Amino acid sequence: MSTEEEKKKAMEDWEKLKAAEKKTLNDFRTQLAMCNICAFCRIRCPVYQQVKWESVTPRGKMQILRNVVKGWIKPTPQVAERIFSCTTCQICNQQCDAEVRPFDILKVARRELTEQGLGPLPEEKKMDRRIREYRNPYREPQERRFSWLEVKVPKTADTLLYFGCVTAYRYGETGRAIVELLRKAGYKFTITSDEGCCGMHPYWDGEIKLSAEIAKENLEIFRKTGAKEIVTACAGCYSTFKNVYPMLVENFDFKLRHFSELLLELIKKGKLKLKKKSPMKVTYHDPCHLGRHAGIYDAPREVIKSIPGVELVEMEHSREDSQCCGGGGGYFTAFPENSVAIAEKRIKEAEETGADALVTTCPLCRTNLDLAIKRLDSKLKLYDLSELVLEHVS
Ligand code: SF4
Ligand code: SF4
Structure with a gap:
């Protein structure tokens, strides 16, 4: 697919997503009946590839939901367990030629099951409680959120850097790399010490009320910074702001960029000078929430390709695939074992490229x-894009 075609497809997906948001499961009766059980979705479903149960495949879930909508089976905790067995990777939507769009239906099903008290799954519920209470999923104190930040930044600026809970509490080195790159490039930004969770987790759990409360609180926090643009360090936060916030709060009118897009701009403008170190072969993993959910495939690749001496090699499955x-x-929260086993397959695919590093x-x-x-004792070095670039900046 060309870049233009990808953009057009991302726009069409977004329009369909917006329309689906207002629907109930009952509105999908016809789509559920349209599933011809061809199994094209099953082939690529990461959960099925790991679990090997028909009932967790997208088509299996469609059959369960068709029976629920028809009143032939009751929604039960077992039904919820199958429906929530999903990484939200969204590949089933593009695999389906029958226009069923299983992922869109699953999102509505999760919401309805949660409204009925059957979802989310127990561990996910605990996670949402932690997010509500601590404003992060780790039960960490707010004052530790930016413990890795070594520089002072202005309280207001046109650009707000939003890190997200995982970077802030678990990958301070990524946070530091991003800040360092922007300082080197002379790009002005602010960071708010009030930053909290973006609300992505409760949203996908069907806890729409909680995610809407978080979005409202965040909107007020963002406004106080005077920013017109939000740059995120996380694919999940980015897709939440882009795809979800406009439906949860009014006037969410910020320009949004993932950090990879800003990095590319700074490199193209010559604000960041990259130098050759030892030659290196790297492969790039498209996060589902940056790729299929948000249509960003090129910016990270262009950044990697602009580093002298770094060769980008693609995995068998890349970009929208x-x-x-x-x-x-x-x-990961509900099924950690299966979740990491799925990641092991991705690591093996990355190793097959012969790359030294995975970005x-x-x-x-x-x-x-x-x-x-x-777990695999792999020799692959794992990088966030920002850290790879910082290693090569003059
Ligand atoms: S690809 Fe579509 S039609 Fe085929 S089994 Fe999956 S949901 Fe049904
Ligand atoms: S979105 Fe869920 S059901 Fe669809 S392919 Fe991905 S993991 Fe499977």
Whole structure:
């Protein structure tokens, strides 16, 4: 697919997503009946590839939901367990030629099951409680959020850097790299010490009320910084701001960029000068929430290709066809073993390219891929894009 075609497709997907948001499961009766059980979705579903149960495949879930909508089976905790067995990778939507769009239906199903008290799954519920209480999923104190930040930044600026909980509390080195790169480039930005969770987790759990409360609170916090633009360090936060916030709060009118897009601009403008170190072969993992959910495939690749001496090699599954790391949609929280096993497959695919390093642009993918690397005792070096670039900046 060309860049223009990808953009057009991302726009069409977004329009369909917006329309789907207002629907109930009952509105999908016809689509559910349109599933011809061809199994094209099953082939690529990461959860099915790991679990091997028909009932967790997108088509299996469609059959369960068709029966629920028809009143032939009751929604039960077992039904909820199958429906929530999903990483929200969204590949089933593009695999389906029958226009069923299983992922869109699953999102509505999660919301309805949660409204009925059957979802989210127990561990996910605990996570949402922690997010409500501590404003992060780790039960960390707010004052530790930026403990890695070594420089003072102005309280207001046109650009707000938003790190997200995983970077802030688990990958301070990524946070530091991003700040250092912007300082080197002379790019003005602010960071708010009030930053809290973006609300992505409760949203995908169907806890829409909680995610809407978080979005409202965040909107007020963002406004206080005077920013017109928000740049995120995390693919998940980015897709939440881009795709979800406009539906949860009014006037969410910020320009949004993932950090990879800003990095590319700074490199193209010559604000960051890159130098050759030892030659290196790297492969890039597209986070589902930056790729299929938000249509950003080129910026990270162009940044990698602009580093002298760094060769980008693609995995068998890349761009819109990329394979999920297994960590999204609360799947890691509810099914950690299966989640890391899915990441192991991705690591093996990365190893097959002969690359020295694996680069990603999502700290949540990184968490899962990191665990898989350790389990496999892989020699692959794992980078966030910002850290790879900082290593090569003059
Ligand atoms: S690809 Fe579409 S039609 Fe085929 S089994 Fe999956 S949901 Fe059904
Ligand atoms: S979104 Fe991904 S994990 Fe979920 S059912 Fe579809 S293919 Fe499977």
